[in-house]
Amino acid sequence: MTNGVFDVAIIGYGPAGVTIANLLGQYGLAVVVFERDDEIYPLPRAIHFDGEVMRVFETLGLRREVEAISRPGLKGMYFNNAAGETILIRAGTSERGPHGCATNHYFHQPELEAVMRHGIRRYPKVQVNCSHEVTSIEDGNEQATLRVKNLLKDDEYEVRAKYVIGCDGARSMVRKLIGSTTLDLGLHQPWLVFDALLKKEVPKLPDHTVQHCDPSRPMTYCNVTGNRRRWEIMIMPGDDEEQLVKPETLWKLVSNWITPEQAEIERAVIYTFHSVIAQTWRKGRLFIAGDAAHQTPPFLGQGMCAAIRDASNLAWKLEAVLRGRFDEGLLDTYESERGPHVHAFIDLAVKLGGIIQTTDADAARERDAKFKKGQPEIFQFPTPQLGPGFWQGKNAPVAQIFPQPMLSNGRLLDVELGLNFAVIGFEDVFNDVSEVTRERWLSHGVVLVPASSSEIQAWLLQNHVRAVMVRPDRYILGTAQSSAELDSISALLPNLVVLAH
């Protein structure tokens, strides 16, 4: 902290807040976090994250801890019709997919948040204040001033920070302060979420996720971790919401799957799923991230994943600007890049919602016939490009996430890269770059990774390039066929040697 001013203040200590706090902590920045609740939010929410998100945990040095409380989901997700026939499949994965791990992982959100909060203890410059509510923020020229209420003592005080990130969830105060309007992508539907704990093995329960697309009662079944199983059940017209959460109704709703003799109820809550994106994510020193910036129906298990991608995109940019290596303009690329990316995921979730939530019997028959004609269609997670921002080029793979191959030394790529920019490619292309590029690489700590492993060579050949430049968040800054092209991409990094003179 300089003169009593934190580098960054984070409001909200859910998945978005705790991920950004870990990333900024790793950079050694002075961070303060405020969370209204005294404990981790206990109700059932996220149960799935993807391989890209596991890489963020890996970057944070928490992969092993996260693996200990999660399980890889190798089989994919099955969309079955009322008769139990599979009409659509989200593809499965191997233990080591393109991200150097499985593509799908299942977990219990409070356990994951506990691991992430434990990770913060490594960073003495990150100060966490639970039971503290931020009540107002004033954005000034040099810093922002936050008014904070200590809910345990009922007193108020002020804190100053150079930047403020509102990770304050769907009802975000920061979003309102920014004056952001909301783009509505059309899906708003209440669902009942019911978590049960098995008392014993129930062999007939699938070990993979099933979207039961039955027009009389659409429902999702998930094997979470250990003995926890989840049913998400669509609320139908005429349902009495008070009755729905009563044990006798819950057991009746899932009677085709399980009985009260086989499991106990952990909890049942009704949520309304939304599909919205805020239209402004930054104003001056204030930013929003996670559910504060966007909400998706959970049919792809992507809400928290998007929050963690926001964290990964914003953290390195804040560090680069705070430490004076980049100018402020870099921070505007946070929304311009992340907005279209999250939009692509929400669009797909809404489309899947249209398939799952069909309640008209004729429409369901038509839907099933369409899918069955070509046998179950298999789809993968999208890998959208970032929106316009800090990258050069036009077509994919530029601005997509770079995979995580194994290196010839047997280590995974991200372990080698840390939080740095990297150039990965054939050595002849590195060797002939200009002196200015070399200086840039040195001053920005760019890591050079020769294409000595067969996995990297295969990727370069498949994409018809000889080198690729990757950002600290693993997204591709640009690709090059020659040293001259590598010079051109590297010129995106400010010339710190010139700046210093």
Ligand SMILES: Cc1cc2nc3c(=O)[nH]c(=O)nc-3n(C[C@H](O)[C@H](O)[C@H](O)COP(=O)(O)OP(=O)(O)OC[C@H]3O[C@@H](n4cnc5c(N)ncnc54)[C@H](O)[C@@H]3O)c2cc1C
């Ligand atoms: C039923 C369901 C299933 C889901 N399944 C998945 C899934 O499988 N995969 C997935 O990726 N996502 C899933 N999600 C979404 C996921 O849970 C959310 O996207 C994620 O929790 C958002 O994290 P966040 O940090 O942005 O917000 P939150 O987790 O909501 O955290 C916001 C925090 O800010 C605090 N706060 C707010 N205002 C203030 C203030 N003024 N001062 C101090 N603190 C404040 C709140 O107390 C809260 O703790 C699911 C959601 C639901 C409801």
